[in-house]
Amino acid sequence: MRPVTERVAELTGREITRLVPLGASHEWELYRAAPDTGESLFVKALPETTPDTAFSGLFDTEARGLAWLGASSSAPVPRVAGWDAHTLVMSWVEQHPPTPAAAERFGRQLAAMHLSGADTFGADRDGYIGPLPLDNTPCDTWPEFYARRRLEPYLRRAADSGALTPADVREVERVIDRIDGLTGEPEPPARVHGDLWSGNVLWQDDGAVVIDPAAHGGHREVDLAMLALFGLPHLDRVRDAYNEAAPLKDGWRSRIALHQLHPLLVHVCLFGAAYRTTTLEAARAALRG
Template identity: 40%
Template sequence: MPSFAPTCVTKTATNATDELLCEAAGLRWLAEAEPSGGMHVAGVIDSSPTKLVEERIATGPPSRAAARRIGASLARTHAAGADWFGCPPPACPDATGIGRAATPYVRRERAASSWGAFFAEHRIMYYVRLLRDDGLFGAYETHLLEQVAARVARGDFDAPQPALVAASHVPCARLHGDLWAGNVLYLAGRDAPTGGALIDPMAYGGHAETDLAMLQLFGYPYLEDVLAGYDGASPLADGWRERVGVHQLAPLLLHCVLFGEGYLGETLAVARRYR
């Protein structure tokens, strides 16, 4: 549960787990890209299994100019790279993920050689199995997502990383991992260099298009300017807009796990487009 002070935000946990330590590790990992023009990230002041104290971000109104700076800065964060698909931040104490329904990490020895193989098994099918076991998915829903996962695993939707990630010669992009509108804050000050700041990550190594797809899922102020700023700094691979729904399946399935059938219709509608 977060609490607020003039200069910091404190999150506390009743039971000691690795969740707050992993979040702190993710914040620090993403912040490594700041000196090279990456997004500003809420600074970690203190962390423990029961408490995370971080910088309180001074927010300002959205603008088209700031949105374009956010896009360009996010591209540079992604280009900082990660060692394999599904890898955790290096300082994360739990390489298997946090909690039953959280984004699962992948150990190096189980790392997939392609984005499609990773995403099919460790995102789509991971959540499908949870939903089937919980009874929200029956035979139809399970079979539909299995069809999509098979296409993803075959590489039907694999694509090059954006240009800056590719030019960095890293195995994959460094992702925020939960990049919805509430976690990308517009900064106070019209001339803030990065335009915005990142909070509350579930950071891991993946495809940069996954973060961008998450940002598009629930909307964001001046979204098209963010995307234009990103593409201008780090051109996206041809056909990226047609792949958005595939990347959105992971957060949609996670929302089904967390919140139930309210997200079921949208999830199945997206899945039918790619079976």
């Protein structure tokens, strides 16, 4: 089995003089790699013994998602240095404490990324959110995509695991049944990150860099709702700057809970009934609008 240093060297064409373990995330390990020349690199690595079918296309999808997000003029994403089925190498992001000025720039960066748009609601390939598969089969409208591709699959998975009861499932199904009336005024597909919780925002002096995307064409409110889910420093500054650059439609605040429902269902699938109460509260808030 090849060591990670050898895998990174083959992907980047640079000798790796030092590899610092940074722990693990889901089934993959994280490292900071120091090459013989240039700046440090960030590495995500699956064990080479991982079957190709276990996380088929995981790093390919992530790399291409970062490139797609980065195609917009000011998208705040790291540079991808190389990847294969078991390894992803990116530029190292040196983090700084968040400031109001950085938050305002990040809001403008996020607005520009969203406004660069997408061809459809969905993507040309399926993806992952964390270790879970993500169906990106395109749909004609946002309500259909959000209900069929984001809520229903994870509701079924949560129910099958026993983390949600049949009564819980019916509460979320009420949201799905009324989805056409809950999503607000139609908008064209935005170029969204898709997993934009605060841990995927790395602060810089002049803005932020976003990592670990589940990129697809979606509704821009999903990224903003997820930033609010687990708390982002200076979130009001981010949203105010965003709203100046790309004004949000009326009623966006009333749709935050609706657009938090998908990531909460994902958390139920990953971590069990600990997220049950929060998920049901979001479903009820979404119905209240």
